[in-house]
Amino acid sequence: MTKAPAPYVLWLPSWYPNKLAPFDGDFIQRHAKAAAMYNDILVLYAVPDEEEKVTGNVDENFTRNGRLAEHIIYFKKSAGLLGRVRAFLKWNELLRKTIKRYVKENGKPGIVHVHVPMKAGLIARWIKRKYDVSYVVSEQSAHYKMGSHDDFFDKNIIYRKEMTRVYREATAVTNVSVAVGNTIKELFNLRAVQTINNTVDTTLFNYEDSDYKTFRFIHVSTLTESQKNVTGILSAIKKLSKKRQDFEFIIVGPANKEFRELVKTSGIGDFVILTGEISYADVSKEMKRASALVLFSRYENLPCVIVEALCCGLPVIATDVGGIKELINENNGMLVQSENENELTESMDHLINEYNNYDRKQIATNAREKFSYSTIGKQFNTLYREIGG
Numbered sequence: 001m002t003k004a005p006a007p008y009v010l011w012l013p014s015w016y017p018n019k020l021a022p023f024d025g026d027f028i029q030r031h032a033k034a035a036a037m038y039n040d041i042l043v044l045y046a047v048p049d050e051e052e053k054v055t056g057n058v059d060e061n062f063t064r065n066g067r068l069a070e071h072i073i074y075f076k077k078s079a080g081l082l083g084r085v086r087a088f089l090k091w092n093e094l095l096r097k098t099i100k101r102y103v104k105e106n107g108k109p110g111i112v113h114v115h116v117p118m119k120a121g122l123i124a125r126w127i128k129r130k131y132d133v134s135y136v137v138s139e140q141s142a143h144y145k146m147g148s149h150d151d152f153f154d155k156n157i158i159y160r161k162e163m164t165r166v167y168r169e170a171t172a173v174t175n176v177s178v179a180v181g182n183t184i185k186e187l188f189n190l191r192a193v194q195t196i197n198n199t200v201d202t203t204l205f206n207y208e209d210s211d212y213k214t215f216r217f218i219h220v221s222t223l224t225e226s227q228k229n230v231t232g233i234l235s236a237i238k239k240l241s242k243k244r245q246d247f248e249f250i251i252v253g254p255a256n257k258e259f260r261e262l263v264k265t266s267g268i269g270d271f272v273i274l275t276g277e278i279s280y281a282d283v284s285k286e287m288k289r290a291s292a293l294v295l296f297s298r299y300e301n302l303p304c305v306i307v308e309a310l311c312c313g314l315p316v317i318a319t320d321v322g323g324i325k326e327l328i329n330e331n332n333g334m335l336v337q338s339e340n341e342n343e344l345t346e347s348m349d350h351l352i353n354e355y356n357n358y359d360r361k362q363i364a365t366n367a368r369e370k371f372s373y374s375t376i377g378k379q380f381n382t383l384y385r386e387i388g389g
Contacts, residue, residue: 008040009384010099010109010133012123014116016045018072019054019061026280027140027198027304028115034199034377035113036068039384042102042109043070046094048077048087058094073098088119095123108133111384114166116141118159121166134171134387138196142227142301142322144183149227164188171387177302177323194383198304199376200311200367204284207313207364210291215247215352218290218314220283220305221297223253229296229339230259236296236344237268243345245271247352249294252286253277287312292351298338300324310367313360317347332363 011032015025035041049055054074061072073094077087102109112135114124124135143152152160167173167188174194175181181193210216221228230251237249254277255263263272275286287293293309293316300322307327309316316333318324328335334351336343369375 007107007110008042009035010102010112010127011035011041011043012095012112012114012120013043013045014114014118014120016043016047016070016072016115018045018047019074020047020049023277025115030199030201030304030373031115031138031376031380032068032070033201034373035380036066037373037377038381040067041069043068044073044095044098044102045071046073046075046091048091049074050077050079050083052076071098091119092123096126099123099127103131111136111387113138114170117166118163121170122162125166125169128169135169136172136174136383136387137167137170138174138176139180139184140176140198140301142180142299144180144187145299145322148299149224172383174383175301177326179323179326180301196376196379196383197371198302198307199373200304200307200371201280202311202368202372204281205287205308205311206368207311207361208288210289212289212291215292215355216250216290217247217292217294217348218250218252218286218309219294219296220252220286220308221295223251223255223259227297227299229298231262232339232341232344233294233296234263234266234268234272235341236348237271238266239341239345240348241268241271243349244352247271247348248273250275250286250290252283284308284312287314290314291355292317292333294344294348295319295324296336296338296344297321297324302327307367307371310363311371313364313367315351315355315358315360315363317344317351332358332366 013028017026017029032041032043057076059074063070075090077083108131112124112127112133114121114135114137117137127133142148143150173190174196176198178195181195185193223230249271250273252275255274293314295318297319302323306316316328319338320335321338334347336347
């Protein structure tokens with residue numbers, strides 16, 4: 001095994017990019033890259049492989065880039081309820097065994113940092129008991145709103161009790177937005193929740209002059225209807241197209257057959273371009289060719305896509321949910337009410353008419369100063385020093 005530097009910060013994410021899901025938790029990986037500018041970071045993540053795409057047993061992948069080391073463990077998982085139980089036990093066994101090995105070879109980590117409390121927080125609690133190492137919890141999800149995907153309030157009582165213990169035994173808790181941080185603080189009766197925003201690779205997402213003559217709106221998401229309300233966006237596009245035709249709308253995400261058919265039958269095919277799911281680098285290219293971002297979500301925390309758009313100098317139209325209002329002001333965009341398609345349509349129309357009043361270079365400069373790897377990495381470094389790492 002390649003040794004990790006000691007002392008080091010051990011990261012335990014509940015989501016993380018891997019061979020089976022390359023975009024899963026990519027925002028956590030960007031946080032890791034930011035933190036590794038100032039600290040030695042070891043990411044340890046175990047992922048079940050039900051279809052045996054990587055392994056029929058156990059396979060370990062270790063990479064290092066500067067001060068960031070990533071150790072991804074793939075293990076076979078069986079289908080069904082019994083398979084899920086066995087997978088949890090195997091996950092627990094593999095992580096504990098690997099951590100024991102790291103501690104034996106390198107010594108204890110200075111701090112353990114959990115990203116998304118369940119289920120990685122269970123391992124952090126075990127490390128705290130066994131090795132007397134404090135842990136930090138960072139939450140990025142928007143699952144604390146009733147009706148959201150994977151709603152915390154729909155979880156069984158054991159899950160909710162264990163998550164409560166993870167939060168309350170943490171030395172510090174952070175969230176990417178003030179709004180959701182305050183929700184967590186109240187829900188779990190925490191003393192404090194610090195805000196450390198999502199971060200952006202500003203070598204990719206930055207301002208460039210666009211030579212496109214047609215006004216280009218862009219939407220980037222997973223296209224999940226329950227959260228992103230993509231049918232509401234299509235409806236607003238149709239309404240706008242009846243008023244004017246001097247725009248196009250780029251939709252980036254995994255558009256399935258049904259969604260593509262919906263675009264076609266809605267009569268807006270001449271205005272909408274579907275790219276499908278593309279890489280992080282290609283998203284930046286599409287943003288640099290765009291004029292403005294549109295996000296019409298029903299719930300959010302602090303969307304990475306808005307931060308990325310701002311770093312490209314794009315004005316943003318987005319719903320006033322979660323922490324979005326912490327990002328948008330009169331100088332860089334407009335807020336609309338969730339579900340209000342007429343307001344979205346009017347805002348898109350207004351933005352085209354008033355576009356020259358936005359200073360795109362200044363929007364990008366302000367965002368870069370706030371959300372770059374360097375800025376966010378320094379915030380993590382300060383947190384680690386404050387709790388003795």
